[in-house]
Every structure is written in structure tokens, then in C-alpha cells.
Amino acid sequence: MTALQDRPGVQQAARGSARGVRRFWRAVVEGPLIHSYYALAGSVLLLTAIGIMMVLSASAVESISAERSAYSYFLKQAVYAGLGVALMFALSFVPTAWYRRGATWLLGLAVALLGLVFTGLGSTVNGNRNWIVVGGQSFQPSEAAKLALCVWLAAVLARQGSAVRDWRRALWPSAAGFGVPVLMVALGQDMGTVLVFVLIYAAALFFAGAPLRLFGIAAAGAAVLGALAVATAPHRVDRITGWLFGECGATDACWQAQQGLNALASGGWWGVGLGQSRLKYNYVPEAHNDYIFSIIGEELGLLGTVLILALFALMALAMARVILRARDPFVRLATAGVVTWLVGQAFINIGMVTGVLPVIGVPLPFISYGGSSLMMSLAAVGVVMSFTRLPRRIPVPSGSPRPRTPSKERP
Template identity: 60%
Template sequence: MSPRGGSKSSTVSAVRRADEDSDRYRPPAAGAGILRRIWDWVHDGPLVHSYYALAASAILLFAFGCMMVLSSSAVESISADRSAFYYFTRQAFLGLFGVVAMFTLSLVPSRVYRRFAPVAFWVASAGVLSVILFGYEVNGNQNWINLGGFTFQPSEAAKLAVAIMLGWYFGRREGTIRGIKGFLWPSLAIVGLPLAGVAWGGDAGTAIIFGLIYAAALYFAGAPRLLFVVAGLGAAALGALAVVMAPHRMERVTGWITGDCDVAGSCWQAQQGMAALATGGWWGVGLGQSRSKYNYVPEAHNDYIFAIIGEELGLIGTVFILVLFAVMAVAMARVLLRSTSTFERVTTGGILAWLIGQAFVNIGMVTGVLPVIGVPLPFISYGGTSLIMCLAAVGVVMSLTRVTRDSSGGPRSRDDGGPNPGHDDLPGNVHPLRSREERI
């Protein structure tokens, strides 16, 4: 071979070696470096930061919500011959109880949640099904129970119980589930039992949230993608059936799609909510200065409290709320990415889908992105049961940050209660956390 050919061969070999080296690390393209840094920041950040971020964001949302409940409900309270602080004091008292529950649950070991998950699930499901016999109707939905003058909504407790129960189930069955049928049954019964009571009571909004929790659990448990296509088509069919069977829902959805509906009827709430947001502009009309809360916006202190926030505090106030929910979402996402247990991953994913998904549905409803569905804004809308359970759910995830932090050293439990296996024996899709250098 000629020297020239040899030189060419050497050059080709050098290029191949360079290509092989590039498989291990390639400089990110323009713009990709920012995404990589964001990913590393979310994935590699200290989990103790997530613990405090979850606590701070939940408490700030609760405090902000109490302030807005006072502002939006004072007029209604006075018109009903009550104290202007009637709704505020109830919300603040139950919220403080929820904060105590949040920090208490943050100290509970993960193995305790796994051990009592079935008990909590059956108790919560029994509470939801009891509304069929003992429930009473509020705003067209029979999902409330009055016990000794204290009213509560069992479906709110069932959301947390279902998220933990799904984590328990998929954790115990990890590595043994095969195919779509294996993922759906019997896990579908876990969400289907409380969902039956919610559907019977006519609460379509809560039914949607249960669907989000179940979808997140399936995704983080490793269900095949085809399952989500089939489930999406099935959910769309059931949703269309629910809309067709209820004239008021049909009118809301058609009005949302076409923009042509009775502004004095089914579209009154949506139109007034949009008008309140438009009135607020950038800076708002001032705290306590809303005009829409004078019985123009129905449920001003509940489902449509975001419209009052936009009117009184403007775009700045609404963005502040979105930032707090974003902080909570990132903190929970970090727990998801760092978890080495299916129970932790599925439970956190279900709670994340519940809290952030419900916030998205509520804000989308108020801003016109979605039709009027009727779900409260987590931590902010008036409602003691919802507030307590949202804070409790954050406490559960906070406890999982402690478990995940401890997983790097020292013994820990598997999802089935046995000793923690070594990295070489980790089953299924459970992988040890790799360092940033190893991932590169």
C-alpha cells in the first residue's frame, strides 16, 4: 500500500475513533445546552432543597388563598347576615390543621405508608360510596356528607388514598406485570371503586382528576404506550357520553367550542370570569377592590377564585400563583427522578398529577382554555376538606424526599418489605441513581 494510502487509512481510523469517543459525549447543539443544564439542575439538585421547596410553596399558596378567600367572600358573608370573616376563619383554622398534618406526615417512614395503604384505601372508598346513602347535594353534585354539623367531601381523601394504593400495588407487582391486561387489572379496580361513587354523585370534575392520577400511575409504573392510546380513546368516549347525557354540560361544551351560548345562562360564569381577568390588567384594581365578587361571578371564593385574583392583583398576582405551582412541580419531579423504588415513583407521580393537573384544569377553565368543569384551585379555593388533603399529600411527598436521600447509604426496605437488594439485583425498571459524570 502506498504511503498516501496508508495516510488515508490512518485518517479513517482516527475519524472512527473520534466517532466512537463522541458516542460517550457530544457537545450539545445550540439551545440544547440550556436544556441540559435545566435537566441537571432538576435531577442533581439536593433533595433537601425539594423538602423545603415543597413546604414553602404549599404554605405560601395556603396563606395567599386565605387572603383571597377573605377578599372574595366578605361581600357574600355580609349579604347572608354573617361576619365578613366567616369563610376566612374556617379556612384559616382548617388550613393550620392541614399544615400540622403535612409536617407530621413528612416524618412518617415510607414503610408505614406501604403497610397501611390498603387500609387507608378501603376506608376512603367506603367514605366515597357512603354518599350514595347519606350524602347531600351541593351545586348539583351529591358528594358531601354532614356529620354532626361538620361537612366534608370523602372524594378528596380518596385522591390521596388512591395515589398511595396504586404505588403499593405496582411496587409489589414490579417486574411481574406483562401486557396491557396485566397493567389494567386489577389496578383499574383501585381507581374504579371510588370513581363509581364520584360518578354517581355527578361530579365530573373530580372524576377527571381520578383519571389523571391513574394515568400518571400507569406511566411511572412502566405501562406500554399503546395502553395510553386505548385508554385515551376510551376516556374520550366516556366523556362524550357524560356530556351528551347532561344538558347543562352539553350547553357548556358547545358554547366553549363555538363561542355562541346564552351569556345570561350557561355561559354567565365563564363570561364574567373572563371579564374579571380583563379588568385586572397588569397590576389589578387593588386588593379587596373587585367588582365581580358582588354576585357577578358565581363561586367567587371557590372554583372561580383565580378570576378574582386576576382582577384585584392583575397579571402579576396570577403569575405569582403559577410560579408557586411550578416550584412545587419541580420539587416533586426531582423526587421522581431520584427515586429507586416503584412505590415512591408511582405515589409521587400520582400526587403530582393530582395537584398540578387540578390546578391546570381550574386555571384553564377560568381563562377559557377549557370548558367550565367545576374543580377547585388547590390550596387556594375555599374548602376545608380539599385544603387539608392537599397539604397532607405534600407531606407524603416530603417524607419520600427523606427516604430517597437516605437511599444512597445504609439499609432500606424494598416495596415488599424485604431488605434492599444490591444494585446488581435491582428488579425491573428500578435503577440505581447515577452521578452526573456517569450519565455523561
């Protein structure tokens, strides 16, 4: 082994690899921040375009069987995508100070919308009361609450500064602002969204510098509450037991997970072809929604699934550059919350489809059918894109004298 390491070729290859890693790290940390703007826009637009295409492929059969147009889901998703992209680019021009000043108003509006769920405007979908319907159009307030929580937590924790190292200061008032929307979503029985809220709060506390022992205590408490939530709901018990033991029938809770895995397996390396899925014919429930990743695997194969993962990785890398380069704690914390939300939700969804996690019921960002999720995800990216437009240095006004460095007096 030593003789192999002493060879000039091996040493040269090792030095070249080290230089490559250093160049990559320098480009990530020191390169122009505007590159993250284009990386975010490109990756998210590609994910959205793929999502619209796959919604059409996965939903056409279900629409026809329900005696609707084969393009009904596709057209709705396309409209929401257009509105979301316009909103994303509009928010990318909003000054950072506006987000900081309006954080409390945003959270208050989100809580008010969540309250409407429990009025006559509320609607229940698949056992979750998490929607409001106005004029025949439905909206999911919890999606807007995710973005509002990211911005509000960033404003509060950034204002506290180093005081968050004391666990009491870290939890107040952040725990109150986090607890109100989470409690309202939990009352609507949407535990998948509650999990995403918890990830956002944990990321905000971690990047703010909260003591690590706080996370250990919080994890233990979350485990107890999660066990109680599962034990008190028979359908969640069925999902957990089905995930653990994997014995399913046509009416069992893990039927959906099993069919999703079958779709992924039948795709192979290259897939069966776009639009040629067989398991979307009423075998995979929610094929255009929570389980759309399985249809991507079946129709586009491993290549298609890797492309989705690569685009999410590019988006995460672009946001990581913002976190590394940001001098403003608010920018760093808000970006950390958004990337944790989007990437964490994608991880939960893909883990659910691949059998790594039990069926939780969260959509795949930018790809699954759902106008509320798509628009708010695009809006969140627009907020982070606005952070990449910050100038690298504060310009000196043309009419003011420039500061001079005092020169040493000659003896």
C-alpha cells in the first residue's frame, strides 16, 4: 500500500483531486451569489415542467374513468404553475427588509386562514380537514403557513442574536408562534404537514445556535407525541404495521405502498415510456398526487428518478450557498427554513414511495398535483431568490467623499 502511494502517478492524481475539491468549494463559497439565482430558477422551472407533464400522464386515466376530460387535472396544474412562476419572480425583486418587517403580519394572516378551516368554509379531503373552499376553488392554508413560519422564525431568532444560546430565550417567543399553527393543523388530522412544521422549527433553532441538548429533549418529546398520535388513530396503526410487516391485501393499509414499489420496479433502467404506465390504471392510489414519484420511476425509469434527485440537489446547493454567504442572520435563517421544508418534504415523500418510511401523506414539491402546494413552494423559492440579489458591498454615493486610510507621517 505504501509503495502504491509513493508512485508519482498516484500522488499526482491525489493532488489533482484535492485541487478539484478546493476549486469546487471556492466556487460554492466565494463565487458570485447571483449564480444561485439562476440555479434556483433553472432547477425549479425544470421540476415544475416535469411535474405538469407527469400529472397529465398519471391523471388522464382517472379523469376518463370519472367521466371528465383527460386534461382536467393537467389544465388546473398548468394554471397554478403559471401563477406560481409569476409570483416567484415577483417575490425575487422584493427587498429583504420588507420580509423582515412583514413577518408578523404574514404569520397572523396564515393563522387566520387556518382558522377558516374550522368554519363553514372548511372542507375534509381523505380524512384531513385542511382545506377551505371559496367560489368552487379550494386552497390549503397550511401551505401558506409553512412559508409564513419560515419568515417569522427567521425574524424573531435573528433579532434575539446570541441570546438563543439560552434555551429559555430560544423557545420564547418562537415556540408560541410555532405552536399555534401546528396545533391548528394537528386538529385537522394532517400529521404529515405537522412533521414538516417540526422540521422547519428544528432547522431554524439549529442554525440560530440553540443549545444542542434542547434538540435531544425535543426529540424525546416528539417521539412520545408521535406514538400517541399513531396509537389514537386506527388508520395510522395500520400504516405502521403494514410498513413494518409488509403483509398486504387489496384493502389493507400498505396496498398503496406495495403498488408504488411495483411501479418503481417495473420501470427498470429506462422506463416503459412516457404515458405507458400500466399500474396507474387504478392500481396505484393517488398516482398523480402523493405517489407520482412511482409513476415517474415506471415511465422514465431509474434515469428519470435520478434526474429528479439531481434537480433537488442543485436547488439545495444553491440555497446552501446563500446560507454560507449570508451575513444577515435573517437571510441565513429564512433560507435554512425554506430548504429544510422543500428538501425535507421531498425526502419524506420519496422515502414513503420507496418503502424507507411509512405512508405519511405529503406531496412531492413542484411535482405532485396540488395548486396550493405548488404556488407556495414556488413563492418560497422566490423569497430565497430575492436574497441572492443583495449587493456584495454597500455602494458609496457619488456625491459623498470616500473614506481615506490614514497615512503614516514621515519622520
